[in-house]
Amino acid sequence: METAEIRRRWLSFFESKGHSVVPSAPLIYDDPNLLFVNAGMVPFKPYFLGQQTPPWDRATSVQKCVRTGDIEEVGKTSRHGTFFQMNGNFSFGDYFKAGAIEMAWELLTIPQGQGGYGIEPDKLWATVYEDDDEAADLWVQLTGIPKERVVRRGLADNYWHMGVAGPGGPCSEIFVDRGPEYGLDGGPAVDEDRFMEVWNLVFMQSSLSDVRTKVDFDISGDLPKKNIDTGMGLERIASILQGVDNMYEIDEVYPVLEKAAEMTGKRYGAQSGHDAAHSHPDDVRLRVVADHIRSSLMLIGDGVTPGNEGRGYVLRRMLRRAVRSMRLLGFDEPSLPHLLPVSMERMSNSYPELKSGFGRISQIAYAEEEAFRRTLAAGTTILDTAVAKTKAAGGTRLEGSEAFSLHDTYGFPIDLTLEMAAEQGLEVDREGFRTLMQEQRDRAKADAKAKKAGHANTEVWKKLRESGATDFRAYVELTSEANVVGLVRDGDLVEELEPGQRGQVVLDRTPFYAESGGQIADAGIITADGARLKVLDVQRPVKGLIAHTVEVLDGAVRPGAEVIAEVDPEWRISACQAHSGTHVVHAALRQVLGPSALQSGSYNKPGYLRLDFAWGQALSPETRSEIEEVANLAVRKDLPVSAHWMSLPQAREWGALALFGETYDEQVRVVEIGGPWSRELCGGTHVQHSSQINALTVTGESSVGSGVRRLEAFVGMDALRFLAKERALVAELTDLVKVQPGELKDRVAALLVRVKDAERELEKMRQEQVMAQVGKLLDYTRDVRGIRVLTHDAGEGAGADDLRTMALDLRHRMGDSAPTVVALTGVAKGRPVVVVATNAPARERGVKAGALVRVAAQTLGGGGGGKDDLAQGGGTDVTRTGEALGRVDAEVAAAAG
Known part of the structure; x- marks a missing residue:
């Protein structure tokens, strides 16, 4: 079955x-x-x-x-x-x-x-x-x-x-x-x-x-x-x-495991049998792949995107562990495009939304795998540098802090660090790594505890909720007469809030919108007999109850008081413009990019909106302009905006879009703009016609994670103010370069070409000056126990590329008739650099460039490495370049013995 x-x-x-x-x-x-x-x-x-x-x-x-x-x-x-x-x-x-x-x-x-x-x-x-x-x-x-x-x-x-x-x-x-x-x-x-x-x-x-x-x-x-x-x-x-x-062999899991085994040429259970407690490493990896692929599919399906903290970090770890396991099984190519569809086909029998949303899901997953493949390449370089530094210092063990940095900062798996360090003859300080990991977990637990403490005193809210649910009037009015049900200060019920104090006020009725669905809370004033309270925030601490965080400006307020709650009308209309604008931009995105460009998160406040959506690459300027134009055409068409209450199944049948990760009641509110063009489940406040959004201008587009992009925009007066600033900036630039606005782009492009040409000419002159020193330097060659040694500090502006060119040219000019060592230092961007070159006779005498560079770089407070004939390094102390070259002399003498 x-x-x-x-x-x-x-x-x-x-x-x-x-x-x-x-x-x-x-x-x-x-x-x-x-x-x-x-x-x-x-x-x-x-x-x-x-x-x-x-x-x-x-x-x-x-x-x-x-x-x-x-x-x-x-x-x-x-x-x-x-x-x-x-x-x-x-x-x-x-x-x-x-x-x-x-x-x-x-x-x-x-x-x-x-x-x-x-x-x-x-x-x-x-x-x-x-x-x-x-x-x-x-x-x-x-x-x-x-x-x-x-x-x-x-x-x-x-x-x-x-x-x-x-x-x-x-x-x-x-x-x-x-x-x-x-x-x-x-x-x-x-x-x-x-x-x-x-x-x-x-x-x-x-x-x-x-x-x-x-x-x-x-x-x-x-x-x-x-x-x-x-x-x-x-x-x-x-x-x-x-x-x-076991669970790994059921019909929803085993097909992924089977596909992974086929791709890697492994046979599951061939060496382990049924003894899972002593499983062969290949079987463990195949189970990791099967579990993590399915788990990642379900998490992305419910709106989680890879990230560096919280839920996103859990997803990222699972995706990367799956990819890493496939690599350890011998499959080095992208694996998720082969495995994720298999899991989707099995799981969609119970969750059909996985099939309809697979374009978005796969886009996010595949982008994360590609990012991890780049991380593996970059992490390998960083690890190699850390290994070289450790060996240069005569160490045999990679510090736990290095392993932790690779794991925590670069996403480089610890098992990969262990494996690659071992390949280069080093152990890893596992205890130090575990200590740092535990410290991180302790910090995370402390943070979670602190967050939990903010919600700990639920008994207060439960007690207030027993008086009944707050009558939520935000959809129909901006001003309400109400009674104070209770007052809370520092988590406890109180009998009074006095001038200057902050606390929470619970009313039996409120016109204030409580923060939810990406829309921030309303601002406004609550007035009572002789009292004025400024509303700073509005939240729902428990379902059905609305709490207003206030600062008492004048007078005092007590439970049972009759009050008037007034929302700032300018705040509300700007908030409505932003929230309706978010829906319009979302619909425009889907019209321009296709139905897979679904919203995965949003934030809006008066005059501003931010929308995250599933997409794997940056939008071109032309695409951004098209999205902005589609959105503004919808604004100009004066489309009707309406809200309807219905059951969740009815809303889905109606084609209403739900925000991933949101939890909905059996009765949901569907907001539509222009009929089916924009239909979304939403509890926010909105304008009545799209023309009330006024102007809408997209101000930015960026990446917020693998497969997720972010659009930002201004609406209403904020959009007009933004455009006015842009216009003023263009006017200033046209005045500076003495052209008409239509000619500005070409003039700036021409200026940039001239600047780049000048920079190239300056660089050419600088290199010629550097190379002009080469002929003169040959006069400073000296004999160190039968080895010709040339050391020179090229000073400020000489980078690694310059020093390598000089060293190779000097080594060539000095020939192979006698053992030769060239060691050069310089300073680039405030950091010292060292390059050493040796010829074949010198290497036969046991003098190798890599060993000499490590000694010099250590003196400079850094590290380095390379081949026996050419190596480079760097450090932090620019005052010790002379000392570093002296150490090279001493090392040559010792090696030539």
Whole structure:
């Protein structure tokens, strides 16, 4: 049974049992404590925590998940992966233990011909919490499973909580016996390789007041409503139903592994067998490729783009580990164009949007691979320099800081550093590298903790939310009468905000737009009897609640006060122009570049917009002008702008575009400009007709990551001001060069040609002056133990190219009749340079250019290297060039011995 069919049957079964089918949330989820959704219940947390009222009594989903706890371990075992799918069924105060157990047994054991999974009942085992007599009895009574196949286990195995104060309860896990070829008999307590866990039923019944560890916590009482939260790993059940050993061999993963093996000439499992704990390195690499290709596909599909921090860095690491693994397997050409389509074909059976969006996805992935290939080339050069420097200093071990810099700054994998350093006879200070990596992780954790602290006091917001949702009036009015529901200062509820203080004000009704969807919050004033509050920011700390960050200008405000909330009308109209302008530019992009140029992020504020979109190369000036013209033509056409509320499936059928990474409710708002020309899911504020956007001018286009470009533009009065500055600048330039505006481009081009010609002539004269010194220098040759040595400091302006030319010319003039060494120093751009050349007789005497350069460069505070006949180096101390040449003399004398 294919994985897509297992997924379909899950949703169909629970829908038939009265569950609402909830689509998977995007992997990027609106939770400040998570990089990605990492469990099936994450989208349901607000309901279990009591922060929100669930819209259904029972629900089911198949949730996309990514866990990145230790990417380095992926592939080393057959169990560990990053992307996975979690089947879940949930009850919010509806059915409890009996219902969960009964439905789980039914789905697992119904014959496949009748819509179930068809697992033989005598292969199933269950575990329960050791004190949960009720669950143990229900298993026997409801399913007929023998009592001896219901195993009691302790807190570590069969009790669930979130790790913090909140809901918790015992759980019951379901295991499938895979047979004696997988291990010992005796149930899950004996061998969890033979007995594979496939489903966990959590009976959420208790309120935990203090959670110290997994097994050490305090229970304060019962939850007001008992809930069910279950999770079945889709990949695990697929391996059971497809009769394969592990997740890497199921139909959604193995085709990529198989293709990678074919491309590299490897045969998976040929040298490892089933013993994943002792896998051959080639098998580990093939599993890394299969896992990371699929995970990257799903992450890019949900709007993640490669970057140097956060989610983007996780994606970048996975893509680069996949490419690196293919390289280690012997495939040096671009590999993603061969592998990514294979993964897309398999995963699109469950997620058809991957096929329709593959142009964008592949563009981003392929650009990242190409960038990494360039990184490998550049990193190799940097590594070679570090190795040469280490050897010059007589070292045998590359410093951990060098390895960390290559890894952290240049994206050069540590395993590649280890391999290439070993090829050149050096070890790497792994302990130093690990220490620096740990320091970086500690900093990241501290940063995450600091961010988390900003959201920690959710109890305050939850308490205010209990008074009801904020009546959001931003779409229909700029001024609202309202009452103060509560005041917050420094994270705590307060009874008053006084002049000069800052805090948050929660109103029962507000016309202020709260920051979301790339649009910043409104500005304005809140006035009460004798009080004026300047609104600095507006946010939604919990769903349904709007908090206004204010500075009290005059008077004082207290809970219960009647106020008037007024949005700055100029601010709002400029913000509307910018947000509608963003939609117009997005539509213009897709019209000019094609449907794959989809928005991946945006930011707009009054008068300014920024739009990130999927595209693999810089836009030409002509293309930028065309996009700007299409956008302004849409503005001039005075297209109607309207908003419609509908269900998410209806919006998709209507062709509305969704912003990647955004989480949407079941009812969504679709904003359209000119009908189908621009239809997007959007909660922002907009103009009523496109002509109200006024002027729109594109001011910049740049790269913000592999396969992602950024357009910036001004709208309205800001666009006109920008154009006025441009016009003034052109006027100044035309006055300076004494031409008409239409002749300016040609005149500037002509001036640039003249400047370049002058620079070339000056460079030619400088080189002639340098080379004129060569004939005179021959008079300064001296004998050092039978070796002719010529040293010279060419001084300021003599760069490496000049010194190499001089050294080779001098060596040629001095001939091969006797051993000869030429050593020259110079200073270029404030840094000293040294070049050494030797002839064949000198090298026969053991005098080699590379060794001499390392000694000289070390004196200059740097490093260098090269071949035995010609080498160069550099440093930082320009005052020691004479000393460096003296060291060359001494080294020649020592070598000539």
